[in-house]
Amino acid sequence: EDKVVQSPLSLVVHEGDTVTLNCSYEVTNFRSLLWYKQEKKAPTFLFMLTSSGIEKKSGRLSSILDKKELFSILNITATQTGDSAVYLCAVFNAGGTSYGKLTFGQGTILTVHP
Amino acid sequence: DTEVTQTPKHLVMGMTNKKSLKCEQHMGHRAMYWYKQKAKKPPELMFVYSYEKLSINESVPSRFSPECPNSSLLNLHLHALQPEDSALYLCASSQEGPRLHNEQFFGPGTRLTVL
Numbered sequence: 001e002d003k004v005v006q007s008p009l010s011l012v013v014h015e016g017d018t019v020t021l022n023c024s025y026e027v028t029n030f031r032s033l034l035w036y037k038q039e040k041k042a043p044t045f046l047f048m049l050t051s052s053g054i055e056k057k058s059g060r061l062s063s064i065l066d067k068k069e070l071f072s073i074l075n076i077t078a079t080q081t082g083d084s085a086v087y088l089c090a091v092f093n094a095g096g097t098s099y100g101k102l103t104f105g106q107g108t109i110l111t112v113h114p
Numbered sequence: 115d116t117e118v119t120q121t122p123k124h125l126v127m128g129m130t131n132k133k134s135l136k137c138e139q140h141m142g143h144r145a146m147y148w149y150k151q152k153a154k155k156p157p158e159l160m161f162v163y164s165y166e167k168l169s170i171n172e173s174v175p176s177r178f179s180p181e182c183p184n185s186s187l188l189n190l191h192l193h194a195l196q197p198e199d200s201a202l203y204l205c206a207s208s209q210e211g212p213r214l215h216n217e218q219f220f221g222p223g224t225r226l227t228v229l
Contacts, residue, residue: 042223106156
């Protein structure tokens with residue numbers, strides 16, 4: 001069975017701190033790893049990673065994938081209170097001859113205090 | 115238009131009611147998804163439609179019945195639900211079907227409470 005494990009489960013920091021969120025996975029037919037940010041409602045898409053060692057960056061957020069060691073990290077620098085959210089990691093299993101699907105990790109709850 | 119919309123935002127229903135959740139996207143995406151999310155848990159896949167055909171049913175009870183009237187619309191018909199079905203129901207869409215690894219865009223969800 002596919003497994004996606006995130007750590008830590010929760011994290012409390014102060015504005016300006018840098019945080020690193022971890023995601024490890026065991027998935028057959030791995031195709032891609034996605035990061036989402038979920039505040040009160042819908043998860044919003046952050047990054048999709050398919051190739052090992054290539055960093056994706058968007059403002060203060062960046063992410064990298066290690067396909068050999070089966071993990072990804074999401075870095076947030078100079079955190080702001082608006083970064084407070086649940087960060088979800090999801091892995092796409094191509095499914096072989098059948099359809100693939102996303103398997104989500106349990107999420108990391110990030111709280112940024114002023 | 116780069117969003118997925120869902121109605122209603124909130125729904126309270128009794129165990130004998132029949133109701134429907136609606137989802138719409140106008141991004142030309144060919145795959146649409148229903149997820150169920152319980153509090154403090156990640157989304158769990160329920161159904162996938164690809165090119166308007168049901169391609170994945172994750173062993174969901176028959177009291178949940180999906181329908182894809184056209185490529186932009188996805189419905190979830192609810193009948194004889196149980197209180198444990200109370201959750202946030204999320205719709206998502208992606209450009210291509212579930213054989214390809216492309217990002218899924220989520221709607222805001224419908225918060226369902228079953229009394």
